[in-house]
Amino acid sequence: MKKITLKISAFLLLVMFGLQVDAQPILWTEDGTYKIGARGTNFFMTINGTTGALEWNTELPGDDPTQVWAIVGHRFAASEHDGGNGAGYMEITATIPGVGNFTMATDAVSTDGNNITIIARPGDPIDKTADLTDLSGLDQFQRRKAKVDANGDPDSGGTNPADGNNALFLKTPWSNGARYGVTPTAAGDPVEFNGGGIDVIDYHLVQSLSTKAFNASSIFIANPVKNELSVKGLTSNISQVAIYSLLGQEVLSRKLNGESSLNLDISALTSGMYIVDFKGENGSLTKKIVKQ
The missing domain is CATH 2.60.40.3080 (Immunoglobulin-like)
Incomplete structure (x- = not known):
């Protein structure tokens, strides 16, 4: 009976812990590995282990490498396109043991405008900083802030989070850039950016890389x-x-x-x-x- 009581207590502690985390803004605050979730859903950016496609999926057990992304300053930050300081340009990569490295990117073309699909491209980030027509390249994202309420949920009258980032942008050579703004509705949905409103992302910190x-x-x-x-x-x-x-x-x-x-x-x-x-x-x- 005592052992059962301990297990129940541990379970309740986990539930309470989960509720406390989910009720608060979940932000990018430092270089590290993260699970990237769509706010208000139970979907996370995932590399499909069969097709290699980047899609939304429910959370997999543990720190499954198909859902864990290193989000750090871009190794080839395109500073010449950002006032000389390259602030906020990030690379988002994943490593699947036995398979290889992947870089979050897009293979869109100018006719796609701001409506683009994000992919998991095999390999490491590409150095395109010397090409001034390429702006920040196609794998250089920017962490940003979206207006939210005290719980981290979208609120046009809210204030930006002061201590982290809750949104994601990608600049392209043919526009002012696209942003995560298409909330998934089902597992298997592609990760899509557009030029509309900014949707909130939950950056679940797995491990600090500082x-x-x-x-x-x-x-x-x-x-x-x-x-x-x-x-x-x-x-x-x-x-x-x-x-x-x-x-x-x-x-x-x-x-x-x-x-x-x-x-x-x-x-x-x-x-x-x-x-x-x-x-x-x-x-x-x-x-x-x-x-x-």
Whole structure:
């Protein structure tokens, strides 16, 4: 009976945690990996594992790599088209183990105007900054702000979020640019931009990439987890892995000595969400897991 009560309590905690997060603006605030969701829906930008197409889909279990995007300053920021500072130009990329890298982009042409479909192009971002007729290229997005209320929902009379971004633009050579403004209605819908109103995007932070001491993109955790936590892609400067409850209590830890992979027995942990903290002498990074 006590074990059942603990499981129910953990479940209720997860539900309350989810409600608290979903009720607030979910913003891009820092370089990191994100799940990109359409506000007011349960759809996320997803690379179709069969066709390679970029589409909206329901959230997949754990941090599925087809739904996790690195959103950072563009490596070839087209500063000459933005007053010399290149502010806000971002690259949005994904890495699927065993398949390769993908860059969010468009292969639209001028006749498409502002109504364009966004794709997941195999490969890395392309350097087009030397071509002044290309403006910011076709894979250089801009994080922007849309007017919202205190809960992060669209509100023409609301104020822009002060501490992050909740919208997404893409400039093209033939117009002032397109923006995410077509809310999906069903799984499988393409990701479409237009020249109309700005719809709100939820940027669900998966992992901060601000700590340069780690090659964060290499670390992979199978998620959700049952009785064994499997971690791959560890780097030599990670000296300890610790697991914390959502209340901040350390429930398990293991010192490392240059291992590239790790398997931890977590069968004794109750079901629920936990934080895995990777520690090194120059900092730390965290990932979320769900113990089934």
